[in-house]
Amino acid sequence: MEGLTLILLYLAIPSLVYSAIQQILSWKKKKSVTTVAKFPGPKQYPFVGRIHDLPRFSMWLKFKEWADEHGPIFQTRAVDQTFIIVSDEKIAEELLVKRGHIYSGRPQIRSLINHKEGVGYSALMDRHDTWKTQRKWAHAAMAEAYKHHFYGHCEKEMKRYLGLLLIDPARFLDYTREYCGRVMSRLAWDDATQGKANGDSADTTLHCMSVSGPITNTVTPLWHLPSFMNPWYNFEIKREKEQRAWWLNNFRLAKDRMLKGTLPNDTWAYRYFEQLKREGNESLDQEEEQEIFASCMIGFVNLVGVVTISGPLKFFLMAMALHPEWQRKAQEEIDRVCGDRMPTMKDFPDLPTVRACLKETVRWRSGVPLGVPHQAERDDVFRGVPIKKGTIILACEWSLNRVPEKYPDGDNFRPERWLEPGWPTYQEPLTRYPNFREGQAMHSFGWGRRTCLGQNIVDDEMFVFGASYLWAFKSGPKICPRTGVPVPIDTQATNSHVILEPLPYHLSFKVRSEERARLILSNYQEVMGELKV
Structure with a gap:
């Protein structure tokens, strides 16, 4: 199965390259735009963000490590998907309860068919x-x-x-x-x-x-x-x-x-x-x-x-x-x-x-150490930081x-x-x-x-x-x-x-x-x- 996975991964490379080209073009469009505020977080690398060292198993332990380093709200990226990780109850309440009309979407789970609709x-x-x-x-x-x-x-x-x-x-x-x-x-x-x-x-x-x-x-x-x-x-x-x-x-x-x-x-x-x-x-x-x-x-x-x-x-x-x-x-x-x-x-x-x-x-x-993900249903600004529609918010239970x-x-x-x-x-x-x-x-x-x-x-x-x-x-x-x-x-x-x-x-x-x-x-x-x- 591992060999088959590697073969299929290589077959997927054109899609990855296409995504990379799209990101480069978006960067070019933003060159003239003033740098916007961001939440703190781990260093991001071109194209991949931090997907290369984000474990598929026990991911909450990594998020807790980053929360200890970067604070109760930080952001990271996996390819073109932005994540905001919250480790503070008051912040989670501000975003997910008081602004629940904005942050109550669900992200696409790729391997579940048509689950959003x-x-x-x-x-x-x-x-x-x-x-x-x-x-x-x-x-x-x-x-x-x-x-x-x-x-x-x-x-x-x-x-x-x-x-x-x-x-x-x-x-x-x-x-x-x-x-x-x-x-x-x-x-x-x-x-x-x-x-x-x-x-x-x-x-x-x-x-x-x-x-x-x-x-x-x-x-x-x-x-x-x-x-x-x-x-x-x-x-x-x-x-x-x-x-x-x-x-x-x-x-x-x-x-x-x-x-x-x-x-x-x-x-x-x-x-x-x-x-x-x-x-x-x-x-x-x-x-x-x-x-x-x-x-x-x-x-x-x-x-x-x-x-x-x-x-x-x-x-x-x-x-x-x-x-x-x-x-x-x-x-x-x-x-x-x-x-x-x-x-x-x-x-x-x-x-x-x-x-x-x-x-x-x-x-x-x-039983839910990552928390169940919420997704921003429209653009918003929180504490001076823009949050784009589609951003995934995780209130990390392990950290909370x-x-x-x-x-x-x-x-x-x-x-x-x-x-x-x-x-x-x-x-x-x-x-x-x-x-x-x-x-x-x-x-x-x-x-x-x-x-x-x-x-x-x-x-x-x-x-x-x-x-x-x-x-x-x-x-x-x-x-x-x-x-x-x-x-x-x-x-x-x-x-x-x-x-x-x-x-x-x-x-x-x-x-x-x-x-x-x-x-x-x-x-x-x-x-x-x-x-x-």
Whole structure:
């Protein structure tokens, strides 16, 4: 594959040369123009900017290095694309919230087809009528489900998860992503058996939209090669076709059940079909284009709910194993509040240490360390510096989460920052804070008009997972059977997608008591029939 890539790269050279000529001509036009103000940043080189030393993997570490050198707002360039990197919350708020009417576009992801204008990826669309319709519908659907704490699906799926972990602990990473996929698939279509497929589909989609994914996302001229010699384009055509067919098939199966009266009213599909009925469409007949629109709307909400939660949960398992003192503190709290019964959402106010460990996990190892990119939709001037239409703005989460004034000792896992007065992030009452719905450090969910709609399900799903897992198991690094020493865990080894998961790592698990082992198996048996395990 590497040889093929090199051949194709050479074939792309004419496009690169053409781009270079265009840039030279633009420079000539600007010769007579007075030099304009710029934000500070690393030295830029002709044609390439700084693309030559900008890593495709763990790019946020380079941005943090440059932020330390050049300040909380700096700019750089990759060929002809300008980036402005922000590492200060107030600056991010000024640009992405107060000027959200300017900086709420989405940049072109080369290896995703028609994502800015089409119906398939609402979080990646430009702001147009399709985006507004889908976002409004998703917001209302998520808010209604939150009123009922997602109908208890998180607790039911945790009973399955704990049973599987007890029986086959080596597959804990697979089960963690599947847990997230099953919760979302149950909410979407009442089919939790789609959980694994949902997780796998989400992971593949993230690969295709990430800088660390197809080389065409960074060497964009390769995308324009003829299809017979363009493996990236052909892969994406096939992937998107299969994903849309899968979404549409689930949508139509749900419609058949709605007509038969067997679709539960706590699903998002039911909510959609009920709206059609209220509009007078009792037969639920629609044009295929309308069905594709709706199936993509529900399918993408379903997909995003997997990838935004599975990564943080995997990092949480890692953090608990590497910080046994906090694992012990959280378990003592759970035992005091819950005893031998498995925790539920009703225990939320009484388990602040559990919530602090979860909140600190997302700060310590952000699931979106680069931040999701915004694009300027028109020319603007900020603090005397012109910002051209098309400029990409990144509020770098990795840097924001390490600002020493806000997050002292930011490189280390310190849950006490959310629990003890005197820390900048401390909030009262502890029956309410910390959480993922409101309060400090909510920038993890994005900014302004492009803020993620999933804070509530993240809050519920992560709490139920964290509290139930710590109620059931003790964990630590796996001990090598040959050397007798712990197997190292690289906490920064990730897939480097836009939304991260850690690379596979090893843990050891021990159920906390025989009584809890019995309860885990009893709970698992209780939900087997309902969850189609």
